[in-house]
Amino acid sequence: MFRSAALLRETKRVFGTTSTWTAGLVVNGFSTASSSHQRLAGKVAVITGGASGIGKATATEFIKNGAKVIIADIQDDLGHSVAAELGPDAAYTRCDVADEAQVAAAVGLAVKRHGHLDVFHNNAGIAGRLPGRRSPPPSS
Numbered sequence: 666m667f668r669s670a671a672l673l674r675e676t677k678r679v680f681g682t683t684s685t686w687t688a689g690l691v692v693n694g695f696s697t698a699s700s701s702h703q704r705l706a707g708k709v710a711v712i713t714g715g716a717s718g719i720g721k722a723t724a725t726e727f728i729k730n731g732a733k734v735i736i737a738d739i740q741d742d743l744g745h746s747v748a749a750e751l752g753p754d755a756a757y758t759r760c761d762v763a764d765e766a767q768v769a770a771a772v773g774l775a776v777k778r779h780g781h782l783d784v785f786h787n788n789a790g791i792a793g794r795l796p797g798r799r800s801p802p803p804s805s
């Protein structure tokens with residue numbers, strides 16, 4: 666598994682850096698370790714793969730900590746229902762992380778809706794070959 670090149674480019678464009686692990690979290694100087702404080706008050710986050718699993722759990726914690734969250738996923742029905750479940754601080758947008766334009770649109774939506782973007786959680790991973798790597802030769 667590897668991160669989509671499109672997602673990396675978009676993360677780098679917005680933050681000037683990229684996270685260094687597959688399900689990477691980019692939080693500018695903030696820890697989400699405690700949910701008893703509004704540690705992310707005023708912060709805006711896009712969470713890819715936010716409709717289920719780790720992404721949904723992250724969205725839930727971010728909102729508990731005062732953040733506004735855009736859930737970016739490819740499961741539209743689930744994404745809309747999760748956003749409704751999480752309340753007015755959550756919104757859903759369709760975003761396939763393999764499609765650079767959709768990633769850019771998710772970032773654009775966050776900025777349009779909230780005026781800025783603080784966090785891009787590269788949670789959704791997609792499988793494939795690393796750029797520049799050849800397949801191993803077939804075994805005889």
Ligand SMILES: NC(=O)c1ccc[n+]([C@@H]2O[C@H](COP(=O)([O-])OP(=O)(O)OC[C@H]3O[C@@H](n4cnc5c(N)ncnc54)[C@H](O)[C@@H]3O)[C@@H](O)[C@H]2O)c1
Nearest residue numbers: 688714716717718719720738739740760761762788789790
């Ligand atoms: N759960 C684990 O133990 C574990 C361990 C190591 C890595 N990971 C990785 O962490 C990430 C999240 O894991 P999870 O267990 O929460 O998975 P999950 O299957 O519960 O959730 C993944 C979410 O990503 C969405 N998604 C899939 N392809 C997408 C795409 N192209 N664009 C946007 N969204 C897409 C799915 O619709 C789903 O909502 C995955 O990348 C997974 O490979 C998970």
